[in-house]
Amino acid sequence: MTGQVVLRADGLSKSFGGLQAVQNVTFDHYDGEILAVIGPNGAGKTTLLNLLSGVYRPSSGRLELLGQDVTHSPMEHRCHAGLGRAFQVVRPFPEMTVHENVTVGALFGQPGTSLPQARERAYDLLERTGLADQAARAAHELTLLQDKRMEIARALATGPRVLLLDEVMAGLRPGEAAEAVELIRGVRADGVSVLFIEHIMPVVRDLADRVVVMDQGQVIAHGTYREVTAHPQVVAAYLGTEEGLGA
Known part of the structure; x- marks a missing residue:
């Protein structure tokens, strides 16, 4: 290649x-x-x-x-x-919502991003990874597959x-x-x-x-x-x- x-x-x-x-x-x-x-x-x-x-x-x-x-x-x-990374063992902020977890990734990975911009990017990525309907759930409530999707969404949020x-x-x-x-x-x-x-x-x-x-x-x-x-x-x-x- x-x-x-x-x-x-x-x-x-x-x-x-x-x-x-x-x-x-x-x-x-x-x-x-x-x-x-x-x-x-x-x-x-x-x-x-x-x-x-x-x-x-x-x-x-x-x-x-x-x-x-x-x-x-x-x-x-x-x-x-x-450079983004998703880990084998997912370690979310368990009491935060799925949307909030991905928002953290957007804020950390892209300096200068405002909170509204980070929230919007996080929701877009939850839609992209099939988790939009789980956005308001606490992270600790997700299934293993949903955990993996959230981890990938959080990594992608860093851009x-x-x-x-x-x-x-x-x-x-x-x-x-x-x-x-x-x-x-x-x-x-x-x-x-x-x-x-x-x-x-x-x-x-x-x-x-x-x-x-x-x-x-x-x-x-x-x-x-x-x-x-x-x-x-x-x-x-x-x-x-x-x-x-x-x-």
């Missing part, structure tokens, strides 16, 4: 004491692309996402967002520069050009996961590039334009779903069977 690079990781590494959690990870993420990062448990995927979003600072390497060096930038700077998703399908039933897939496709259609971590291989197959595969902190393959699932190192990392990859 070619085009504008919206996110570029160049030799990103992260050590915790003697543990090398991420080692020399390099990839480009292109404008309009849905990019998946997969790998067995302990492969370093979440650590990588934490490096991209600014939770961790890298031990070495460089990160560019929309051509800007953000290697050592704090999370809020990356957010204001166009990202690139959205990071950390296993947003976790805990969803197959029908719910299919709804979430369509929601993510809609996010891309609205002009937001998506990078996601996922364990459910049929979701990766159906959603990703390209796939980056990690094992033991390193990238071992990248390409289309068909290309990476035929790669010998990838097959070995997933219990030695193509069936284990959902190929």
Whole structure:
């Protein structure tokens, strides 16, 4: 895939004491692309996402967002520069309404936004994510699927050009996961590039334009779903069977 690079990781590494959690990870993420990062448990995927979003600072390497060096930038700077993130474990403000939760995202992500503007943007995103009818409910009353939708709406409220998703399908039933897939496709259609971590291989197959595969902190393959699932190192990392990859 070619085009504008919206996110570029160049030799990103992260050590915790003697543990090398991420080692020399390099990839480009292109404008309009849905990019998946997969790998067995302990492969370093979440650590990588934490490096991209600014939770961790890298031990070495460089990160560019929309051509800007953000290697050592704090999370809020990356957010204001166009990077959003939805977390696997949703942590809303439980006593606030769904609408208020998303309004907070709009206020935080776009400095200078007035409260009326943030409220309007939040409601637009609740409509976009199928939660408009839940706007006045307390966040703690939502179902798991609704929680996931609210988390994505809150991340989108920050106005990202690139959205990071950390296993947003976790805990969803197959029908719910299919709804979430369509929601993510809609996010891309609205002009937001998506990078996601996922364990459910049929979701990766159906959603990703390209796939980056990690094992033991390193990238071992990248390409289309068909290309990476035929790669010998990838097959070995997933219990030695193509069936284990959902190929």
